[in-house]
Amino acid sequence: MLKGSCHCGAVSWQFDGDPESATACNCTICRRYGALWIYGWDGIDVAVQGPSKSYVRGQHIGFHFCPTCGCLAYYSGLEPDPDGRLRIAANLRMIDDPATVEKLPIRRFDGLDQFKSLPRDGRCVADLWF
16 A cells, blocks of 8 residues: 655545556646656545645546645546546655655656657656656
């Protein structure tokens, strides 16, 4: 189980399971946020708590941040998938204990030009902390 929270602690998430990787995306919003995403399903393997504000991009995704300290905690789909599950991604940069995920490989996603995964380059989360 992984836990993360905003800087002031008002908004938090819990990820039940072991993510295979963390995604770094270069789309117009993710590169500005600098987030590293781990994916799951709302209420199934990801639980969020606390009051958040959201920025809705397009018709599919709401980015949730703490209204007090401004940290981006997670994003969620606006509509459930056909099976009724709602996609959610936790911002791994909010993790309470960075040492627990430092060896997690980075999955690079080109959300700007090609909208596809790029080849892995051997980097892991620890390589992007600085």
